[in-house]
Amino acid sequence: MNYLVSRLANGVTVATATMPQMESVSLGIWVGVGGRHEPAPICGISHFIEHMLFKGTKRRNSAEISQAVEGIGGYLNAFTSEESTCYFAKASADHFETVLDVLVDMFLNPLFSVTDIEKERGVIKEELAMYLDQPQHHVQELLSETLWPGQPLGRSLTGTTKSLDRIARKSILQYKGQRYVGRNTIVAAAGRCEHADVVRHVERMLGKLERGVTPRFVAARNDHRGPRLTLQKKETEQTHLAMGFHSCSRLSPRRFTLKLLSVVLGENMSSRLFQVIREKHGLAYSIHTSTSYYADAGAFLISAGLDRKQLPKLIRLVIAELARIAQRPPGESELRRAKDYAIGQMKLSLESTTNQMMWIGEHLLGYGEIHDPQQIIRQVETVTPEDLSREARDLFLNRNLNLALIGPIEDRKVVEPLLRLP
Incomplete structure (x- = not known):
């Protein structure tokens, strides 16, 4: 796979994986901010903002955001992790500009109306309650608390009822304004697309985004002294x-x-x-x-x-x-099977334009470069x-x-x- 990376003057990174045999294109806007960047009193704010970007912009209301992508046969989603937030979509490559326009509109122009914030606060509390009712999910959060007690990595990405109640419009605007900046933003595209075209459109739509600085986080501690x-x-x-x-x-x-x-x-x-x-x-x-x-x-x-x-x-x-x-x-044959499984699963995953887009975003945010799958295979083979x-x-x-x-x-x-x- 040929990965190409460009950086705009304001720090926005644009990266592509061209897959000319595909009919689709997957696009993602990645921000290097997640649960571990949050102050404890308002933990869950990264995830809260992720929700709010779907609630309406200066150009589209919530329904129109969904309709713009679903109306061309695509889908639109987002997620928040400990160290990143991603807004992504997949559609026919013929509608690349429409999909990018919707994602950028959400990214730049959310309304954050007080009414919508209060409504979404209730929605997220129900999401939190849903996870608490799913022990197979909640036990993983308890394990994180056990591994990293009193640390950001040990907190729920959804937040708590108390922290959600503390998140106000002012704190949302301040938190987003400081972190959704050029140096902390990556636009990743994979599928039937040309790198120069993607860069040109991103430059037109995101070229005026403030450059800003990359946010810091508190280093993780491991001070275990027993089970x-x-x-x-x-x-x-x-x-x-x-x-x-x-x-x-x-x-x-x-x-x-x-x-x-x-x-x-x-x-x-x-x-x-x-x-x-x-x-x-x-x-x-x-x-x-x-x-x-x-x-x-x-x-x-x-x-x-x-x-x-x-x-x-x-x-x-x-x-x-x-x-x-x-x-x-383990024996050589057991290790060989494990290597073939790991390599095979990676190859199958990367047949998908969405997974290629995820690969780009995760690698640029996590490593500062995109590792070619062949590099990974060579490392696996040395074990x-x-x-x-x-x-x-x-x-x-x-x-x-x-x-x-x-x-x-x-x-x-x-x-x-x-x-x-x-």
């Missing part, structure tokens, strides 16, 4: 488990080894944990591992849902598998079986163990003695 357990009693059919270990930042070369460690342990049906927990013992319908990375931190994650009576057995089996891979490297065991030994330590649970559990003393790695 940490967060337990929330709730009358659910299942007990939901999320286990996490502090790992490395996205900038560390360790991430390639961690990815393969995750594949071997729990990213698919042939993984070790799936085979042991589900296929051999029948303890859970789903058990999964994953990795998450930030500018200066990261985590290795394990999640499952099961009958509370089986929780002690599951924890013992999971810890045994973590210890096993730390003590004995050895011994690398996986070495990483597991460094990662799976008692002092680095974090566990969050939601379910009908009466006493944490039932769980605490189990949190011991050999």
Whole structure:
């Protein structure tokens, strides 16, 4: 893939991946601001602003924003993460200018009417309540609180009822004005498009955006001194488990080894944990591992849902598998399968114009450059079986163990003695 990058005089970055065989184009406006940039009293404001940009501009009301894209067969969406916010759309490449115009209009000209702010405050509170009613989602937030207690990375992206009540129009205007600036903005396009055309249109529409400065955030801390357990009693059919270990930042070369460690342990049906927990013992319908990375931190994650009576057995089996891979490297054939899976999944993902657009935005914000997939493949191929065991030994330590649970559990003393790695 040929990625091209240009920077406008005001700092806006424009990047494209031309895919001439596609009928579609995916466009995204990325801003380098998210949950970890927020002051604690108004946590959730990045996500609140994301919602508000859909509520109307000086040119279009809320319905007209949706109709402008859906009326040409496209779709429009957005998301907020810990370190970024993205507004994106996909449509036929014939309607590229229309889609870009809608996204830029939302980005530059939101009304932020007091009436809409109050209405959306209620909507987001319902979203917050919805997540609290989904233990498989909420347990991940509890794990983040356990990994990074009292820190921005440990807070919910949605905010809290109290913080949402503190977010006023003045704070929205100030927060957006300081962060939605040229040096902190990326326009990414992938599909049937030409780089020069994209740059020309973005220059015309965003060329006068204030240059501004890139916002800072508080560095993440890891001061663990033993296993940490967060337990929330709730009358659910299942007990939901999320286990996490502090790992490395996205900038560390360790991430390639961690990815393969995750594949071997729990990213698919042939993984070790799936085979042991589900296929051999029948303890859970789903058990999964994953990795998450930030500018200066990261985590290795394990999640499952099961009958509370089986929780002690599951924890013992999971810890045994973590210890096993730390003590004995996987065979060459198992590692080969993991590499082929990771590489194959990446290749399949990048057939999509939307995923190519996501790749561009995530890489430019996270690394300052776009890594060619072939670079990633070469890094993955260098990992050895011994690398996986070495990483597991460094990662799976008692002092680095974090566990969050939601379910009908009466006493944490039932769980605490189990949190011991050999």
